[in-house]
Amino acid sequence: MKLTTTGAQLIAFFPTKAEKDYCDLSEQCLESLTVSRDIWKTGFHRELVTTVGCGPRCPEQLQVLVVQNLPRGVYVDPYQLASLQQDTGLQVLLDSEVDLEAPAYESLGFSIFVYPTHDPENLRRLQAVVPIHGRYHRPSGSRQGQEQIEIVPPRLLLRADGCQQLLPIAPHVLVDAPCTGHNLSLCKWMEIWLPQDQGHVSLELPVGDQSLVVPVCAGTLLVTLLCCVLIARAIWRHGFLHLY
Secondary structure (H helix, E strand, C coil): CEEECCCCEEEEECCCCCCCCCCCCCHHHHHCCEEEEEEECCCCEEEEEEEEECCCCCCCCEEEEEEEEECCCEECCHHHHHHHHHHHCCEEEECCCCCCCCCHHHCCCEEEEEECEEECCEEEEEEEEEEEEECCCCCECCCCCEEEEEECCCEEEEEECCCCCCCCCCCCEEEEEECCCCCCCEEEEEEECCCCCCCCEEEEEECCEHHHHHHHHHHHHHHHHHHHHHHHHHHHHHCCHHHC
């Protein structure tokens, strides 16, 4: 099985039976993994928070890669991510270019590769906080005033730092993915199959009311005409030069 993306490549493979090094990624470790998601802030500018909890059987040098598909209704700003990487060390890769100005109905979903870091106060927990931004949507005719955006659970990839060989533990498989957010080389990762109830989040974005299009346009046109009349009247009374 082979999985490819534009900016990064994931290749699923199964090593030979001669390889026996699990690199401390035991079944007990994998069973102890938990993934929780949360949305911070309100409005069009949010933060997608991913927290990965590890049990005592997991190696301390465990590295985590979260592959997240984002729908067309939200986007990430690559310039903001580059600034955060310098300031906070956040590492995020994009699989395609992002149009920051396009509305939701002219955009496509894309994937991001997020590298959570260890919590200094709890080495058994890794976390990443990624800023996401809502795109503008078409006005709604239902008068609800909100558009719900569903963010599906992510794919979770693991590897042990310094590990040279790695065997998959069924039903999990091995894939090749970027070692770090710098995207300089590929490493072997174990993709973990998580329960579907882990990591599902959604958010609501304000949208316009379709029923108000006519009165808003009429009001805007009326105000514009009124301003034009007042300006023309001032020019007629006082002359063009007296306005400066």
